[in-house]
Amino acid sequence: MKYFLLLCLSYLYLNANAHIFVYHRFGDSKHESTNTSLQELEKEFEYFKANNYKVVTVSKIVEKLKNKEEIPDNWVAFTIDDAYKSFYQNGLELFKKYNYPFNLFVYVEATQKKYPDFMTWDEIKESSKYGEIELHSYSHKQLVKLTNEEIIKDTNLALEIFEKNLGFKPKAYSYPYGEYDERVKNEIKNxxxxxxxxxxNGSVNEKSDLFDLNRIALVGKINLEEKIKYKTLEANWIEPQVYPKDGILKHIKVEVNKDIKNAKLFISTYGWQDIKVxxxxxxxxxxxxxxxxxNRIAISTDYYTISNKLLIK
Structure with missing residues (x-):
């Protein structure tokens, strides 16, 4: 038994794991489900500072991946989705205070149409002095429910308006609601x-897919020590690939390392169960x-070393 555990651990933690986090709103108590208070944000920043984490842009991590280099365990990156005005009005000052860079993903329609809860193009330009600006779609629709043609139209429009207002093309894309499947992934990748x-949930290591990078959501009061434990389990999901037409999950087939003999399975609303490999x-x-x-399905060896599959109706 002891030999088995050591064997699994040597495999699972062979690669160093960086962590990428995603925020949405800052100091905006009207929207608790997506908000991080400024007190909580500073508490999190102090944790990273006290524990010698190095905050980098996602581009730095991607550079390591492209060069097939090991990513240091103490690297973390912060991403911000949607470009809510609360980031510019509340959160940005703390990022500047700690000299922490970020990647801001813009919901283009909201900014272009001047929705009051979202940053303006001028505010985004000002923010670009301190971080990198990327794309979060035009219309922020659920991409899995769009046709290929609709995805292409949405992304082309977003790119056109983004470049016209900011003067450069975004290097990266984040899925609205974090929802995608292989079809959507391939369309955006193109x-x-x-x-x-x-x-x-998960981490990024030298074997991570550049077009499927994990981000851990930070919202409300969280236990950061628990979040930082997440590692990515290398797994090849054979089945399922999409939401079943009848809504019944009948078969799960996943390929993992042969040294793993026992694992855990999570299915939304059903919780965890032990499984054999x-x-x-x-x-x-x-x-x-x-x-x-x-619906989220996950395979894990210890609740923290994990691989996920989303099934969107």
């Missing part, structure tokens, strides 16, 4: 972005109704 970001294959027959429009 635009030539250097990297694409999801919103799945045979010769590196998780192969489970099920008959479970998916109860949500957005």
């Amino acid at each position: 635009f030539g972005f250097e990297y694409i970001m999801n919103q799945n 045979k010769n590196g294959i998780i192969d489970i027959k099920l008959d479970k109704k998916l109860n949500l429009n957005r």
